[in-house]
Amino acid sequence: MAELLILVGLLVAVFVGYNIGGSSTAVAFGPAVGSRAVRKVTAGALFTVFAFLGAWTIGRKVITTMSTEIVDATAFTPEASVGVLFFTGLALLISNVYGVPASTSMTAVAAIVGLGLATATLNTALMFTILSAWIVSPLIAVFTGVFIGRYLYPHLDAIFEFGRLTNPLIAIDTQGSLPRLSINDNVAPRDLFGSALVVAIACYMGFSAGASNAANAVAPLVGNGSIDSSPAILLAVGAISVGGFTIARRTLATVGNDITEMPILAALIVSTVGATIITVLSWLGIPASLAVSTTSCIIGLGWGRASRARTLAELVTQSPADESAPKFTTGALKLHPVEGKKEVAAGPTVGELAEGETPDPDRQHASGDRVSNIGEKDPEKLSAEGLFHQEAAARVVTLWVITPVMSLVGSYALFSFLG
Structure with a gap:
């Protein structure tokens, strides 16, 4: 039976890794595939x-924390392991059904906490540290x-200025006896730098995800x-890889609901901030959510861009009911204020690049164009066409809370019954 x-x-572990690969690959490489810097x-x-490099290096600390430190390792009986993995997989299902980037890490930890409470083996001091990180890291983002x-x-x-390459910057050449990377050497220096930056940040995010x-x-x-840490990493990355080569192809084609209409520069900023926060926490051995950090950065980035319409003094003194107050929106990211010109879109969005659309010439701008000072622009223009509304933010945050709570309650009930 054992x-x-x-x-x-x-x-079940392979299933969880497979789904992680499908979602994480699209999030990390969506901008790179959309701008055609690389193929799927x-x-x-x-x-x-x-992802392998991330898992094999600092990812070991997270595995140690979740396997032996949150609860006593003896609590992970074969039945308990299957139960914890079941609730982790359930989180992926819920997030896919509702289209919300729910945290697999938070839900997995919640399932382990339910096991610890039911078996009286929970390390409360460590959980306080983890919970504190879960509160602080989104605020930092x-x-x-x-x-x-x-x-x-x-x-x-x-x-x-990011555009769409005619041929990929990096491709895998399969015509020889062995597959090898090929580099497009016909790219203009400006496009080369931008495309290389897109790919580098995508790889960094992959490292963080792993x-x-x-x-x-x-x-x-x-x-x-049941398995040592090194073979376990190989198993996890193998399953993640299969997901990245299969179900991720469809999500890469649509580039994901969360970044489709986001300018590629904004997507790169969000990716860098989110990946850095998670890399630091992983190095400390703290499991945390890449989805939560990146989504929090999206909210802050949009609000910060819209708030340029007001000085700090105006932001502090204005009434919350003021209709001209900056909204939680990234719509302002699509607008580029230039002196002496009308508002124009700042550049191609990730979704447009993925769909093969070419930006209109009047949407491009030169580096010499003057950026407006803070407080100069009409707040109505900067907060228009919201992409991340308060209602959407509330739905996302609600799911962030509900899914770990469901996992904790279900896990506690299951293991209390089994115990």
Whole structure:
């Protein structure tokens, strides 16, 4: 019976890793595929390599935390391991059904906490540290996004210009006896820099995803001794890789609901901030959500961009009921204020690039165009065409809370009954 449960646990772990690969590959390489810097197959290959590097290095700390430190390793019986992995997979199902980037890490930890409460083996001091990180890290992402959106984004937008390459910057050449990477050497220097930056940040995000997510698939199995950490990492990354090469192809084609209408510069900023936060937390051995950090940065970036219509004094003194107050929206990211010109879109969005649409010439701008000062623009223009509304933010945050709570309650009830 124990051998059967271990086999079931391995299969569930593969299922969890498969779904992680399908979603994380699209999030990490959506801008790179959309701008045609890489093809989908190349994206899957690069994501696999960097996810493996992340999981094999600092990801081990997260596996140790989730397998032996949140609860005593002896609590991970074969039955308990299957139960914890079941609730982790359930989180993926719920997030897919509602189209919300729910946190697999938070839900997996919640399932482990339910096990710890039911078996009286929970490390409360460590859980306090993890919960504190879960509160602080989204706040850091929000305020970082606000600062960049308010003070840096317009200037970065005036410098960088991203387009869609005719041929991929990096591709996998399969014509020889062995597959090898090929580099497009016919790219203009400006496009080369922009495309290389897109790919580099995508690889960095893949590294972060591997560091934080491998533990979600295999930590319970490592905890009960069914598999050692190194083979467990290989199993997790293998399953993640299969997801990246299969179901991720469809999500890469649509580039994901969360970034489809986002300018590619904004997508890169969000990816960098979110990946950095998760990499630091993974290095500390704290499991955390890449989806929560990136979505929090989206909210902050949009609000910060819209808030440029007001000075700090006006923001502090204005009434919350003021209709001209900046809204939680990234719609302002699509507008580029230039002195002496009408508002024009700042550049192609990720979705347009993925669909093969070419930006109109009047949407492009030169680096010499002057960026408006804070407080100069009409707030009605900067907060128009919202992409991330307060209602959507409320729905996302609600699911962030509900899914871990459901996992914790269900896990506690199950293991209390089994105990």
